Each structure stands twice: as structure tokens, then as C-alpha cells.
Amino acid sequence: MQKIKLSKAQTAHIVSKIKAYFNDELHQERGGFEAEFLIDFFAQEIGPYFYNQGLTDAHTLFAEKSEELGYLIQELENPVN
Known part of the structure; x- marks a missing residue:
């Protein structure tokens, strides 16, 4: 850091x-x-503790948004016969 x-x-x-x-x-x-x-x-x-918590928070948010994006992409799929 x-x-x-x-x-x-x-x-x-x-x-x-x-x-x-x-x-x-x-x-x-x-x-x-x-x-x-x-x-x-x-x-x-003390700064490293806050920094690490910020990274953890960012990682959690990124994972949540990535999962949402995955669902949105699935909704765009066209049906295949």
C-alpha cells in the first residue's frame, strides 16, 4: 500500500x-x-484496516453487480428451437 x-x-x-x-x-x-x-x-x-475494509466492500459490491449483470445477459438470450 x-x-x-x-x-x-x-x-x-x-x-x-x-x-x-x-x-x-x-x-x-x-x-x-x-x-x-x-x-x-x-x-x-490504523489506515490499513480501513483500506482493507474498503477493498472488501468494493469486492462484495463488484460480485453482486456481476451476478446481476449475468442475469441481465441471460434475459437477452433468444429462444432456440
């Missing part, structure tokens, strides 16, 4: 969310630098 690359805007948005969470829920202040380290940690340590 490749390392996740976030844009500066995405990083800034996530940093603000992390800082707000720590402040509101844990009553702790975190700086932007600390929040960026948390982003990197979560991406590296």
Missing part, C-alpha cells in the same frame, strides 16, 4: 478536527504539529 498523501487543505481540515476533538472531548489542547503526528500515526497504524 502506498503512503497516503493529503493535500495541504485536507491536512489543515483534519488538524482542526483533531484539535477540536481533543479540546472538546478530552479538555486538552493540542498544537497543529502534534495533530499532524497523530494523522501520520493513524494513517500508518
Whole structure:
């Protein structure tokens, strides 16, 4: 899996969310630098679980749609005498 690359805007948005969470829920202040380290940690340590779940979900959807497509193709068959 490749390392996740976030844009500066995405990083800034996530940093603000992390800082707000720590402040509101844990009553702790975190700086932007600390929040960026948390982003990197979560991406590296937890990200693969979410990535793998996304692949599993995509595979399940693909299998379902492939089965539907098979039925649709069968419906197009012409009767043979």
C-alpha cells in the first residue's frame, strides 16, 4: 500500500478536527504539529484496516453487480428451437 498523501487543505481540515476533538472531548489542547503526528500515526497504524475494509466492500459490491449483470445477459438470450 502506498503512503497516503493529503493535500495541504485536507491536512489543515483534519488538524482542526483533531484539535477540536481533543479540546472538546478530552479538555486538552493540542498544537497543529502534534495533530499532524497523530494523522501520520493513524494513517500508518490504523489506515490499513480501513483500506482493507474498503477493498472488501468494493469486492462484495463488484460480485453482486456481476451476478446481476449475468442475469441481465441471460434475459437477452433468444429462444432456440
